[in-house]
Amino acid sequence: MTKTPDFYDRMLSLGLARVSEQAAIASADWIGRGDEKAADQAAVNAMREELNKLDIAGVVVIGEGERDEAPMLYIGEEVGSGNGPGVDIALDPLEGTTLTALDMPNALTVIAMGPRGSMLHAPDTYMDKLAIGPGYAQDVVTMEMSPSERVQALAKAKGGDARDITVCVLARPRHEQMIEDIRSTGAAVRLITDGDVAGVIHCAEAAKTGIDMYMGQGGAPEGVLAASALKCMGGQMYGRLLFRNDDEKGRAAKAGITDLDRIYTRDEMVTQDVIFAATGVTDGSVVSGIQREVGYLTTETILMRSKTGSVRRMSYRNPTK
Secondary structure, three states, X not given: OOOOOOOOHHHHXXXXXXXXXXXXXXXXXXXXXXXXXXXXXXXXXXXXXXXXXXXXXXXXXXXXXOOOOOOOOOOOOEEOOOOOOEEEEEEEEEEOHHHHHOOOOOOEEEEEEEEOOOEOOXXXXXXXXXXXXXXXXXXXXXXXXXXXXXXXXXXXXXXXXXXXXXXXXXXOHHHHHHHHHHHOOOOEEEEEOOOHHHHHHHHHOHHHHOOOEEEEEEEHHHHHHHXXXXXXXXXXXXXXXXXXXXXXXXXXXXXXXXXXXXXXXXXXXXXXXXXXXXXXXXXXXXXXXXXXXXXEEEEEEEEEEXXXXXXXXXXXXXXXX
């Protein structure tokens, strides 16, 4: 019987960073050009090409959508040379297509990798999310609490009051009541137009970003990517899938999810050690965006491993052709 190759996260991590970097570089020509689809397609093509250079037997579990909706990097697509360890891959080739097209902050290329079977196969539905950074007791905030109760509980744990808390929320009409509830405590709300993976990551570096907590509804696939990042950086995250119709419930059943009301913790969304890479496309508080000079593009990538808790920031100056 042939032994399955081990998942050597240290050896694979730099290759994963390269995948993220190449996707960002490919999207550079579309920054501020107003074409979301072209920016996304360029990132998808580059990410897929670079993934197929890695010695892995990879399966995309979080990707661009179902096979009939996405020609490349679709859920279930096999990537890599096929000669290495079996791995799950979660990716968003360009988180923030609108942000890229309009040259607005916090557009990223994002990818995570773990051993086969380690990641929640989240369907393409919404997820109600709650996240905080490291250093707090488990369950200091919970999904069962109201938004104002979460603020008060985190403020107490932080040793201050609600005015010391800033919550990151996607600017959507569905969040209006939640935002009002948060602000009623005296806490601040940092609204973002897109990019809730970056929004969750902000919680892990509160001293740098000024964000203590993330809450609200966003894409379920992005929830798994965010959980991968927090597993590396530390912090707590909870997610509950939301279903608007029977079609979305059918997507969940297809992914093997039977308990539609389950609240997932960070370590239930990502059950084993994972590596995570994100490269800035436009400037943001997580990483710097692509810097262009005649003949060169410079990227910044954050590369993390949950096994060691290491967080590495890398600058890559790449000659343009």
